[in-house]
Amino acid sequence: MSPTILAAMEQRDGVWNRMSFETLAAAQQLARELAGTASAAVLGSGIENLSNELAGYQLARAYAVEHEQLAVYTPDAYTLALGQLIAQVKPAIVLFPHTYQVRDFMPKLATTLGKVALSDIIALRFAENNQLVAVRQLFQGKMNADLRFTGDSPHFASLQAGAYRADHVATGSTPLEKFNPAIEASQVRTRPLELFRAAERAVDLTAAEIIVSVGRGIREADNIPMVEKLAEVLGAELAASRPICDAGWLPMERQVGSSGQTVAPKLYLAVGISGAIQHLVGMKGSRTVVAINKDPNAPIFEVADYGIVGDLFQVIPELTEAIKKAK
Amino acid sequence: MKIVVAIKQVPARDSQLRIAASGQWIEEADLAWEINEPDAYALEAGLRLKEKQGGEVVALCAGPERVSSTIREALAKGADRAIHIEDPLASAEPLSTARLLAAALAAEKPDLVLTGLQSDDLGFGQTGVILAELLGVAHATIVMEVEPSGAGIRVKRELEDGWFQHVEMPLPAVLAIQSGISKLRYATLMGIKKAKNKEVRRLSAADLAVSAGSPSVVLERVYLPERSKHTQLFDGPPKEAAAQLVEKLKFEARVL
Numbered sequence: 001m002s003p004t005i006l007a008a009m010e011q012r013d014g015v016w017n018r019m020s021f022e023t024l025a026a027a028q029q030l031a032r033e034l035a036g037t038a039s040a041a042v043l044g045s046g047i048e049n050l051s052n053e054l055a056g057y058q059l060a061r062a063y064a065v066e067h068e069q070l071a072v073y074t075p076d077a078y079t080l081a082l083g084q085l086i087a088q089v090k091p092a093i094v095l096f097p098h099t100y101q102v103r104d105f106m107p108k109l110a111t112t113l114g115k116v117a118l119s120d121i122i123a124l125r126f127a128e129n130n131q132l133v134a135v136r137q138l139f140q141g142k143m144n145a146d147l148r149f150t151g152d153s154p155h156f157a158s159l160q161a162g163a164y165r166a167d168h169v170a171t172g173s174t175p176l177e178k179f180n181p182a183i184e185a186s187q188v189r190t191r192p193l194e195l196f197r198a199a200e201r202a203v204d205l206t207a208a209e210i211i212v213s214v215g216r217g218i219r220e221a222d223n224i225p226m227v228e229k230l231a232e233v234l235g236a237e238l239a240a241s242r243p244i245c246d247a248g249w250l251p252m253e254r255q256v257g258s259s260g261q262t263v264a265p266k267l268y269l270a271v272g273i274s275g276a277i278q279h280l281v282g283m284k285g286s287r288t289v290v291a292i293n294k295d296p297n298a299p300i301f302e303v304a305d306y307g308i309v310g311d312l313f314q315v316i317p318e319l320t321e322a323i324k325k326a327k
Numbered sequence: 328m329k330i331v332v333a334i335k336q337v338p339a340r341d342s343q344l345r346i347a348a349s350g351q352w353i354e355e356a357d358l359a360w361e362i363n364e365p366d367a368y369a370l371e372a373g374l375r376l377k378e379k380q381g382g383e384v385v386a387l388c389a390g391p392e393r394v395s396s397t398i399r400e401a402l403a404k405g406a407d408r409a410i411h412i413e414d415p416l417a418s419a420e421p422l423s424t425a426r427l428l429a430a431a432l433a434a435e436k437p438d439l440v441l442t443g444l445q446s447d448d449l450g451f452g453q454t455g456v457i458l459a460e461l462l463g464v465a466h467a468t469i470v471m472e473v474e475p476s477g478a479g480i481r482v483k484r485e486l487e488d489g490w491f492q493h494v495e496m497p498l499p500a501v502l503a504i505q506s507g508i509s510k511l512r513y514a515t516l517m518g519i520k521k522a523k524n525k526e527v528r529r530l531s532a533a534d535l536a537v538s539a540g541s542p543s544v545v546l547e548r549v550y551l552p553e554r555s556k557h558t559q560l561f562d563g564p565p566k567e568a569a570a571q572l573v574e575k576l577k578f579e580a581r582v583l
Contacts, residue, residue, distance in 0.1 A: 020555070027368030075456075075466065100487050106470045108455035111460040116422045116544045119451050138549065139448055142344055143353065146548045147420075151541065173554055189465035193493040195486065210582070234583075259485065267582040288580040290572065296562070297343070302554050309562040318569035326573045326583060 003036035003092035011050055019097035021166035026093050028170055043081055044055035045071035058172030069183040076188045081181040091154050098158035110156045117156035122163045140276045141299030146205040161281045203253045210267045217272020217312055221249040227271055230320045241279045257282035272312050275300030328382035331437040332373040333428055334366040336390055336397040350548055362397045363444025369504040371511050373441050374405045383407045389414040389427050401516035402522035409527045419546040423451040429461035429473040430535035440501040455503035465496040468503040
């Protein structure tokens with residue numbers, strides 16, 4: 001039997017998490033490399049629209065995993081449902097988008113089978129004997145590591161945003177299969193309540209053409225005005241990485257990254273930002289990226305077009321002056 | 328409320344990392360070490376809960392002899408006692424370590440286990456969730472607030488794109504705490520003094536009756552990432568570098 005690569009799609013209230021399609025593209029690509037087939041599953045309750053849409057992609061099977069206990073996400077119900085689907089489908093590899101939700105239950109699912117799931121993968125490939133090798137970042141992006149899956153399938157991995165391209169997904173016509181897992185209400189131990197959002201955002205960073213963003217390298221709140229001045233001469237919006245907003249040096253609404261806003265300005269200038277992945281996912285679509293950092297190995301330089309390696313306290317005043325003159 | 332906080336020691340944040348001769352890990356010899364920052368937030372959350380609800384905070388840490396300094400720091404900040412699982416070969420995957428931690432936790436029977444969201448070295452972000460499964464208890468991740476609710480607790484979770492959610496669950500439970508949610512305390516002189524007399528129990532894998540088993544993933548190689556973009560770097564004197572950058576931004580990238 002040819003191996004199956006199963007993509008676990010994510011939805012909430014009938015709306016896809018767009019990263020799911022990157023996962024789908026990855027499953028299709030691995031299936032081609034392995035001469036196997038890709039299948040995909042969507043979990044929920046009353047998800048006909050999404051299941052029908054899923055059947056419009058090139059897959060061996062599209063699974064609609066339906067149960068009233070899956071209407072709202074809980075780690076217990078999701079683990080039970082996917083565990084049962086996996087027992088039936090027997091996939092070689094199960095892929096997930098690396099979302100907050102997946103982080104909440106994938107390790108649990110893998111543990112029930114005595115497996116280690118590899119989270120936040122940036123690439124997958126097959127070594128000799130079709131052994132699956134995953135590439136992960138270590139030390140907040142300063143190093144990469146190759147990890148090889150051993151032992152019996154299934155192997156579990158979640159894919160970092162942008163590791164595969166959603167626009168590479170192949171469409172087709174796929175048989176839709178309903179799967180009804182057995183879940184007792186008593187097996188679900190957590191009770192999720194309504195979702196809510198803090199205050200509406202007053203600052204829309206996504207509309208900015210130029211963004212100057214500041215990170216830990218700024219050391220203290222008293223140094224922020226120096227970067228403000230640079231933003232001012234550039235006509236830029238001021239933004240920050242998470243630690244700066246957590247510390248209250250800039251308001252939360254100015255945060256760029258996975259828990260803040262996702263921006264793609266024509267110029268993004270990162271000042272004293274090391275470039276942890278949580279920040280990079282929020283800005284790597286920018287047209288031109290400039291990084292100023294004292295550490296030449298900081299991951300931010302991996303996505304930068306231009307960089308200055310040096311002490312930002314010396315560089316920023318000089319840069320501010322140089323821009324004033326050039327304008 | 329009996330709270331155990333699982334903490335990890337990692338290389339200090341500003342460390343210049345070098346790859347070890349084996350090519351399978353980093354050179355550890357000259358590194359400075361510190362508490363994994365996300366775990367410092369878990370410890371802070373534990374200490375605050377204790378201050379409000381009463382009870383006990385136990386720090387739990389697996390690793391070689393060097394982690395003693397991180398354990399002492401936790402005690403100095405206010406943990407009542409600690410458990411040091413002596414694990415000379417820190418594992419490169421989360422399940423083996425979680426099995427050791429779970430064995431120690433099973434004997435402690437805490438009401439609540441807190442962990443940081445992820446480690447700054449391996450960064451799997453899985454230990455809390457795996458612990459919950461191994462212990463057979465409920466869990467929540469990316470937790471920002473914890474409060475008692477009936478016989479259990481109610482937590483505030485952070486979701487993506489600025490969304491939040493409250494979740495109720497029974498105790499015991501495991502919570503992975505979001506970083507940056509509070510201001511971390513410093514150890515006081517008095518705290519450091521008191522820490523010297525606090526209990527640190529040392530346990531080995533053999534004491535815990537946990538056998539290594541065969542992991543389902545193997546770390547084969549550690550290497551510097553290849554740059555996906557060609558970055559033009561200016562590393563001359565600040566004034567010169569600034570001028571070069573502005574020139575490029577104006578005439579090459581045409582963004583000024």
